[in-house]
Amino acid sequence: MPITLIVNGEERATQAAPMTPLLDVLREEFFLTGAKAVCREGFCGACTVHADGIARMSCLMPVGLAQGCAITTVEAIAADGVLSPLQQALEDHDVVQCGMCFPGMVMSLTKFLEQNAHPSRDEMKTALAGNICRCTGYERIIDAVLALTNAPQAAE
Amino acid sequence: MAHADNLYIAASVADAVAVLADRAGTATPLAGATWVMRAPLRREPLAHSYVAISQIEALQRIDISEDEAVIGSCVTHARLAEALAGRGDLAALATAAAKSANPAVRQAATVGGNLCTADFAAADLVPALLCLDAAVELEGPGGLQRLPLQEFLSLRHALPVGSLLCRIVVPRSAARSAHARLPLRKAGDYPVAIASLSIEQDDKGIVTRAAVAVGSVEPVARRWPSLETALVGRPLNTAWIGVQAERLAEEFTGRDGIEAPGWYRVKVLPTLVRRAVEALSAQTA
Numbered sequence: 038m039p040i041t042l043i044v045n046g047e048e049r050a051t052q053a054a055p056m057t058p059l060l061d062v063l064r065e066e067f068f069l070t071g072a073k074a075v076c077r078e079g080f081c082g083a084c085t086v087h088a089d090g091i092a093r094m095s096c097l098m099p100v101g102l103a104q105g106c107a108i109t110t111v112e113a114i115a116a117d118g119v120l121s122p123l124q125q126a127l128e129d130h131d132v133v134q135c136g137m138c139f140p141g142m143v144m145s146l147t148k149f150l151e152q153n154a155h156p157s158r159d160e161m162k163t164a165l166a167g168n169i170c171r172c173t174g175y176e177r178i179i180d181a182v183l184a185l186t187n188a189p190q191a192a193e
Numbered sequence: 194m195a196h197a198d199n200l201y202i203a204a205s206v207a208d209a210v211a212v213l214a215d216r217a218g219t220a221t222p223l224a225g226a227t228w229v230m231r232a233p234l235r236r237e238p239l240a241h242s243y244v245a246i247s248q249i250e251a252l253q254r255i256d257i258s259e260d261e262a263v264i265g266s267c268v269t270h271a272r273l274a275e276a277l278a279g280r281g282d283l284a285a286l287a288t289a290a291a292k293s294a295n296p297a298v299r300q301a302a303t304v305g306g307n308l309c310t311a312d313f314a315a316a317d318l319v320p321a322l323l324c325l326d327a328a329v330e331l332e333g334p335g336g337l338q339r340l341p342l343q344e345f346l347s348l349r350h351a352l353p354v355g356s357l358l359c360r361i362v363v364p365r366s367a368a369r370s371a372h373a374r375l376p377l378r379k380a381g382d383y384p385v386a387i388a389s390l391s392i393e394q395d396d397k398g399i400v401t402r403a404a405v406a407v408g409s410v411e412p413v414a415r416r417w418p419s420l421e422t423a424l425v426g427r428p429l430n431t432a433w434i435g436v437q438a439e440r441l442a443e444e445f446t447g448r449d450g451i452e453a454p455g456w457y458r459v460k461v462l463p464t465l466v467r468r469a470v471e472a473l474s475a476q477t478a
Contacts, residue, residue, distance in 0.1 A: 055200035056239060058230060078231045079298045080381065094297045097230045099223075101200040102245060145297065166381040167295025 055101025082168035214355030266305025285370035320408030
């Protein structure tokens with residue numbers, strides 16, 4: 038029996054074994070390679086996606102448990118090809134380095150900023166505890182996000 | 194409802210218990226899956242089949258009354274931390290749930306998984322629940338069974354076929370509690386050692402009841418009875434308690450692990466006890 042899920046608003050089905058990591062189905066079957074396969078143990082955050090509106094590590098989620106879930110990957114964050122304000126801020130501040138961790142950073146921060154529109158620096162660091170950047174670009178990421186959240190329009 | 198032979202999605206507790214019993218020891222309950230999915234990295238085989246229980250509504254409940262908190266085994270760390278925030282007697286558990294792992298794992302990892310994963314020595318919720326005198330409720334072919342948590346920890350390797358951890362029952366009290374942990378990074382790592390405290394004091398500040406639990410130092414978390422005895426009948430003095438913890442720490446045999454040797458886990462334990470006492474004092478202030 039196929040497993041069906043809604044990926045970036047589109048109904049998709051997979052015949053993968055139900056204990057297959059969702060990450061592998063997204064990348065290898067649906068060719069959504071934004072989520073990265075790095076540590077595969079829930080430490081690095083490079084595979085973060087949204088599952089029913091919650092930021093989750095897709096390497097630790099069996100696709101069988103994603104039956105019927107709405108999955109959002111980084112490919113859907115730039116609606117109609119227009120970068121989200123977060124993505125734009127990261128680009129404006131020239132934050133991206135090697136890019137391996139970045140889709141996960143964007144997914145974690147997107148969800149975090151929905152819940153806390155004006156975070157402190159410490160709150161941001163806590164929110165990013167599960168996203169590791171081996172280029173160690175953390176402070177620039179935080180600077181960029183704070184510039185976004187402290188901008189006048191962010192208070193509206 | 195089954196997707197395939199190796200994953201059955203249970204619709205109810207009775208359904209899960211029946212399938213677990215029917216598959217007679219070859220099936221394992223699956224909740225948040227955060228431990229099971231890493232089996233290949235530990236060079237462990239996956240179980241023959243899994244019975245997913247995370248979609249059973251009854252196991253996702255949190256009921257908090259004046260007398261007790263009843264926590265469904267599939268409640269995630271994130272939901273638990275949110276539900277317990279601001280309740281002083283349960284602060285150790287709230288802190289444990291809020292600080293363990295990282296935000297995305299806390300959205301998936303469950304209370305029941307933390308208690309049932311016998312090989313996970315660094316589980317934060319275990320010492321927190323031990324210091325709060327928690328009990329667990331199991332459903333199985335033989336009916337409902339309630340066990341003190343410490344007893345469950347010693348039996349969890351060999352539970353009767355078809356047993357399912359369904360609820361954790363935490364008695365409420367006039368105590369205050371705190372949880373101190375030491376990860377090697379500020380956050381995100383497994384803690385090297387954990388100290389959880391629950392303390393009741395009279396109106397003069399004298400400790401009338403003390404519960405101390407230690408996690409991650411030995412393979413299985415446990416209470417620290419000699420330190421508890423030393424605390425009762427005295428004021429809550431951080432420095433004095435730290436000295437007692439240093440004196441009694443040799444009762445622990447630290448486990449060697451990739452992140453820290455056993456001696457180090459024991460060495461940092463008194464400092465964590467002090468930090469937990471400081472956290473209690475901060476709650477009072």
